Amino acid sequence: xxxxxxxxxxxxxxxxDKLVVGIGEVSQITSIPTRQIRYWxxxxxxxxxxxxxxxxxxxxxxxxxxMLLIKELLDEGYTLDxxxxxxxxxxxLIEETLRKLSARKA
Amino acid sequence: xxxxxxxxxxxxxxxxDKLVVGIGEVSQITSIPTRQIRYWxxxxxxxxxxxxxxxxxxxxxxxxxxMLLIKELLDEGYTLDxxxxxxxxxxxLIEETLRKLSARKA
DNA sequence: ACTCATATTGTAGATTATTTACAATCAATG
DNA sequence: CATTGATTGTAAATAATCTACAATATGAGT
Numbered sequence: 001x002x003x004x005x006x007x008x009x010x011x012x013x014x015x016x017d018k019l020v021v022g023i024g025e026v027s028q029i030t031s032i033p034t035r036q037i038r039y040w041x042x043x044x045x046x047x048x049x050x051x052x053x054x055x056x057x058x059x060x061x062x063x064x065x066x067m068l069l070i071k072e073l074l075d076e077g078y079t080l081d082x083x084x085x086x087x088x089x090x091x092x093l094i095e096e097t098l099r100k101l102s103a104r105k106a
Numbered sequence: 107x108x109x110x111x112x113x114x115x116x117x118x119x120x121x122x123d124k125l126v127v128g129i130g131e132v133s134q135i136t137s138i139p140t141r142q143i144r145y146w147x148x149x150x151x152x153x154x155x156x157x158x159x160x161x162x163x164x165x166x167x168x169x170x171x172x173m174l175l176i177k178e179l180l181d182e183g184y185t186l187d188x189x190x191x192x193x194x195x196x197x198x199l200i201e202e203t204l205r206k207l208s209a210r211k212a
Numbered sequence: 213a214c215t216c217a218t219a220t221t222g223t224a225g226a227t228t229a230t231t232t233a234c235a236a237t238c239a240a241t242g
Numbered sequence: 243c244a245t246t247g248a249t250t251g252t253a254a255a256t257a258a259t260c261t262a263c264a265a266t267a268t269g270a271g272t
Binding site: 215222224228237242 | 244246247249250251253254255258263267268
Binding site for chain 4: 128129130140144159160161162163
């Protein structure tokens with residue numbers, strides 16, 4: 001079965017790489033209100049890919065994953081800052097994995 | 107390496123399942139102009155998840171994949187209708203794979 | 213050259229979604 | 243009860259998308 005998945009969805013890692021979504025979609029995907037996402041960003045906990053201010057926010061896969069991790073920790077009782085600190089190592093692992101996946105294509 | 111990917115990104119299939127993006131993001135991801143996406147939709151070649159007319163279009167992973175496949179075939183010289191016909195089997199495979207992935211979680 | 217079908221693109225005016233900025237609320241803790 | 247951290251509410255402005263009608267482009271057939 002794992003073989004079949006690789007056949008049909010191997011491109012998904014390319015896809016993940018290109019994936020950029022707006023705040024509304026992130027909110028739908030994560031169930032985190034847009035207001036809360038902006039607040040976290042104001043606080044510097046997460047970041048967006050927005051080029052200029054005033055333009056709509058854009059998030060990539062890594063950003064979205066980070067939000068989901070933070071959300072989990074908040075539910076467990078962490079403060080925002082503590083949650084951000086706690087997931088640093090985890091985020092590094094994810095980044096490393098994504099880097100390896102990109103390297104594959106070359 | 108495959109093991110590590112599974113560890114870090116196993117959730118991605120859940121993610122794919124929830125993923126819904128607007129037309130602007132689809133355009134960025136696929137390099138297909140929004141105008142062309144709407145045209146294909148008018149022609150019935152692709153579909154969106156939009157609930158009511160007038161509201162913004164939303165696309166899921168399957169829709170986006172379909173657009174990419176069609177784009178490839180157009181480049182090869184197929185007509186729109188011929189391309190749509192040609193990818194039917196391929197789309198069914200993808201749907202089947204996604205179904206299997208959803209089933210896993212249960 | 214003309215026609216016909218297919219595919220794409222342009223745009224105006226209306227509507228939806230997002231932005232920033234300022235303020236209010238709420239819960240926990242000393 | 244004052245303070246801090248976290249969240250939420252909202253108005254006014256802007257960005258992005260919507261529909262609808264029209265124009266353009268390209269190739270195949272006669």
